[in-house]
Amino acid sequence: MLKAANETKLLDYVFSSENADTNPFEGIEGQNILAMPGRYADSLKDISKHNTLSIYQPLKDYYNALKERGLDQVQNNLGVLTHEEPFYDAVIVRLTKNKTENLFHLGYALFLLKNQGTLFVYGVNDNGAARFEKELHRIGLETEHVYKHKSRAFWTSKDDTKLDIDLLREWISKGLSKHIHDTELEALPGLFSADKLDKGSIMLCEHLPKELKGFGADFGCGYGFLSHYVLSNDIASGIACFDHDNRAIECAKANLHQFISDENRVITFHWQDLTTEGAPKNTLDWIIMNPPFHDDADENKRLGQLFVEQAASALKKGGMLYMVANNHLPYEKLMVSHFSSIEKPHEGGGYKIFIAKV
Ligand SMILES: C[S@@+](CC[C@H](N)C(=O)[O-])C[C@H]1O[C@@H](n2cnc3c(N)ncnc32)[C@H](O)[C@@H]1O
Incomplete structure (x- = not known):
């Protein structure tokens, strides 16, 4: 679900022609520019008219929005935009809510950038934008900045003679896929419960039947x-x-590889925004889920409710939903209008489990 964002307003403000004196991209033409992770902004569209703008965006809804609005050099995988040698004249980094992911993006941007290329960073103050400007100082670079709309933009020139290469390596390596303690699984920082398994998801497993028949x-x-x-x-x-985050899909593929290679099993992966693209109707015998209820850092109860509606329409008549939710989330009333029977076999420890039949 897309949101109008303060940091996009700031990006458009810094790149507007009225701010020529503080706009580090003023008048640039013919450059290779990367936005990572890029969300639609009118100023990015303007930059793309005179430069080659590539965009990395792993979230399907934001990816679709970029394509629909004519920014179609967008990729869901950063590897595709990586070149063996520093390639980009400028990289624009949008800060997310995850610290490790942000340091990875800053480090990776510096790795991809040519010497003397421009690194431009922007993000909301709540995501610690000022702190990440200090991180650029720590790695040896000087910055300029603008703050407005509860957001901050700052930029620097890459200087190979000043860059602390050990710190750069540390930022990049911490952002790579990590083993999750006590499991066979790996996850990328920034994904849900990447540091340790989620208690709610574990609780759902404890309430699943011994067999889930069909598909x-x-x-x-x-x-x-x-x-x-x-x-x-x-x-x-x-x-x-199903997931809307391509990084999640890639991790799931890696974590399930032993089952994928078994020809007696059908394991499929769908990079899809379930709230807008949905899933095929009346086709599934069962669904398991721990639905999301956050957009970026903000709670969004409607998001989980849309998952419940999509689950009800994707299940066959008689199909079963097995779901865990945080206790405070309002699903009960909505479920009554979509399911013929609803059980709550467990409520406690901050979570509730639903078993519902269409
Ligand atoms: C609470 S996490 C659960 C992850 C996993 N099932 C587990 O139990 O550990 C919710 C997941 O929903 C995904 N998600 C959020 N919005 C989505 C959307 N609109 N469409 C599809 N997936 C979405 C997130 O990327 C996240 O992986």
Whole structure:
């Protein structure tokens, strides 16, 4: 679900022609520029008219918005935009809510940037924008900045003679896929419960039946914890994994590789925004899910409710939904209008489990 963002207003402000004296991109032409992770902004569209603008965006809804509005050099995988040698004249980094992911993006941007190229960073103050400007000082670079709309933009020139290469390596290596303690699974920083398994998801596993018959799905699969559980415990023989984040889909593929290579199983992956693109109607026998309820850092109860509506329409008549939710989230009333029976076998410890039949 797309949101109008303060930091986009700031980006458009800094890049507007009225601010020629403080706009580090004023008058640039013919340059290779990368925006990572890029969200639509009118100023990016303007930059793309006179430069080659590539955009990295792993979230399907934001990816679709960029394509629909004519910014179609967008990729869901950063590897595709990586070149062996520093390639970009400028990189624009949008800060996210995750510290490790931000340091990875800053480090990776510096790695991709030519010497003397421009690194431009912007983000909301709540995501610690001022702190990341200090991180650029720590790595040896001087910055200029503008702040407005509860957001901050800052920029620097890459200077190979000043850059602390050990710190750069540390930022990049911390952002790579990590093993999750006490599991066989790996996750990228920035994904849901990347540091340790989610208590709610574990609780859902404890309430699943011994067998899930037919073909079902994991809605919002993340790095594949629930799918891995039902496959490795022989509860399900196959599963369709849906997520709007391509990084999650790639991690889920890696975590489920032993099942994918088994020809007796059908494991499919769908990089899809379930709230707008949905899933095929009346096709599934069961769905397991721990639905999201955050957009960036903000709570959005409607997001989880849309997951419930999509689950109800994707299930066949008689199909079963197995869901965990945080206790305060309002699903009960909505579920009554979509499911013929609803059980709550557990409520406590901050979570509630639903087992519902269409
Ligand atoms: C609470 S996490 C659950 C992850 C995983 N199933 C688990 O139990 O560890 C919710 C997942 O939904 C995904 N998600 C959020 N919005 C989505 C959307 N609009 N469409 C599809 N997936 C979405 C997130 O990327 C995240 O992986």
